[in-house]
Amino acid sequence: MSEQLQQMQEILQKSLIKIKKLELELAQAKENTTAPNEAIAIIGTGVRLAGNITSTKKLWDLLEARRSVISKIPKDRFDVDEIYSADSSVPGKTISRYGAFLNNDVRAFDADFFGISPREAKSVDPLQRMILEVVYEALENAGIASDSLKGSNTGVYIALGNSDYIQARFRSGNLDTVDVYDTTGIPFGTACGRVSYLYDWKGTSFALDAACASSLLAVHLANEDLNKKIIDTAIVASANLLLTPETFVGLSKLGSLSSGDACKAFANDADGYVRGEGCGVVVLKRLSDAEKDNDTIAVLIKGSAVKHNGRSNGFTAPNPEIQIETIQEALKKANLSVNDIDYVEAHGIGNRFTDALEIQAIHEGYKGRNKPIYVGSVKANIGHLEAGTGMPMLFKVIEILKHKKIPAQINIAALNEDVEWNKINAKVSTETIDWKNENGQPLRAAINLSGYSGTNVHMIFEEAKVKPASEEVSGLQHFVLSAKDATALKNTAQKYLNEIDWQENTLTEICYTLQKGRNQFDYSVSVIASSKQDIIDGLNDFVQDVVSEKYAVSTPSIERNKDVAFLFTGQGAQYFGMCKNYYNTFSVFKNAVDECDEVIEIESRLFHQRYFVE
DSSP: OHHHHHHHHHHHHHHHHHHHHHHHHHHHHHHHOOOOOOOEEEEEEEEEETTTBOSHHHHHHHHHTTOOOOEEOOTTTOOGGGSBOSOTTSTTOBSOOEEEOOSSOTTOOOGGGGTOOHHHHHHSOHHHHHHHHHHHHHHHHHTOOGGGGTTOOEEEEEEOOOOHHHHHHTTSSOGGGOOHHHHHHSSHHHHHHHHHHHHTOOSOEEEEOBTBTHHHHHHHHHHHHHHTTSOSEEEEEEEEOOOSSHHHHHHHHHTOBOSSSOOOTTBTTOOOBOEEOEEEEEEEEEHHHHHHTTOOOOEEEEEEEEEEOOSOSSTTSOOHHHHHHHHHHHHHHHTOOGGGOOEEEOOOOSOHHHHHHHHHHHHHHTTTOSSOEEEEOTHHHHOBOGGGTHHHHHHHHHHHHHHTEEOOOOSOSSBOTTSOGGGOSEEEOSSOEEOOOTTSOOOEEEEEEEOTTSEEEEEEEEEOOOOOOOOOOOSOEEEEEEESSHHHHHHHHHHHHHOOGGGGSOHHHHHHHHHHSSOOOSEEEEEEESSHHHHHHHHHHHHTTOOOTTOEEOOTTSOOOOOOOOOOOOSSSOOTTTTHHHHHHOHHHHHHHHHHHHHHTHHHHHHHHHHHOO
8 A cells, every 4th residue: 555655646746737837838838929010000290391391291392292302591591691511621611502491480389388487488399399299299190188098008219310409509609598397407318308298198109219220110119018918109399400500510520411402212323311400299199909999001011120230330320231131020010021021211311332132132132022112311301310210201101001092203314333233132112103912912111220329120001091071060160279278279270270181081070170180269159060161261350350140159258067967857847855855865956056056156045945945
């Protein structure tokens, strides 16, 4: 019996060892197996580029028209003629007299709207001011009322690389002008913190600088945090302003800038880039969340990769081998093959040497394709936004996937002869190409970016499914615009008259979005409409101060509750004992009725006695 027991113990010990071993192997397998990344949806965009480009659609119109928005540096920035020289070796001089400049006054800012005092606003970097404005516009584009995100796990990722305002404030030489607000209004770290603070967001919040790769790197990091479920919504922003001459002079010495008024990406006579201004913001969600929330999806991000050049031929020199590896890793993360991507929006800065290296790297990275991969660069149209340049590249990708067209690359008289175009599978088109996928798969495009600090980013995008128009609800609709003051309300109404993009939606969609996807402020104008023309007629009367029944305005001087309550009174308007249980159960209701008793005395007591006292 004891021998039999010993045998059983040995069997149990061996079984236990086996179980422990299997448990260890299972734990290791789980650790080594990562769940596939979910696609990330871009559900909103905020656009502010030169040439009064305030939407991705307007950028597309510029691309289709084959135009650029580059002009001579305006006098209100600085007098470029005083510091210009065709000889880049002359100290203190720039060879560039051109750039892509915003049409609006970059010094203007509605500080009161954002709860910032005029004194503090003066010391806030215009980059930060512009980001605050365009973030708000991006949320409106996404159909999200910013108030609805208060306290949420929303992350803020801001890419900045250049601040001329620092030159004007901190390095002016006049220490007497520096005050407490400069310390909170200029550092890049306060740019992201100010956005999170303003909107009361609790998620990740930081600023980064990786030279030209900055904004796309910020999108990459936001994607990772969304997939790790560190955050639920991401706001990615980047901006660039050209306020002082110092950087123009420095980049001239580096040999980066063109001496002319055009960025000639991939052209044989390319001689450098033209600097550009602007701001871009994107709102991101996990695809499953975007679909659950019924968001309109502009494009899907399938995968991305980031690598640094390491020690290469020079600190600012590109490393084509690393660019190729970055492309291959991005394809792997997106779980796609080289044949799945048809277009790459390239860095394409208009330098013959770096353009040629990038084209070759794209060819090698997508080697094995059964048809050419097309390459373009939006910098020829809107200049190089430096740290913010990834944003207009992304906006272009959104529009080419939407329109299923690859726009013509401008400013090319002859292609770069440093590229053996006949021997590679990467092509630059000087004509617009209709784009379709014969295998029925969704169209996909990529962005390739490399900063002169050595960071490379490659990101792959997929067209979103077309969202069907909402069913039109028959009957009258309530169109309402609101603002924080009467002047802003008038300006908002005028904007709706000037713009026509909103009219592409159904009347139901327009009115629903304005009621549910916007913050509701005290000053409002509303139109009861059966058609879009009713809205236009009402707004026209309002902005022209024509008193008519076509519109109604709020009276914010009268305190009012914006919440809507419905009272179901039974068959009659009033009845004995109405709300008695409510009065006996809920102290808030009881206190309110009792307070009314005290305010209007006899009438209220009669009400109380009539309906609550048996």
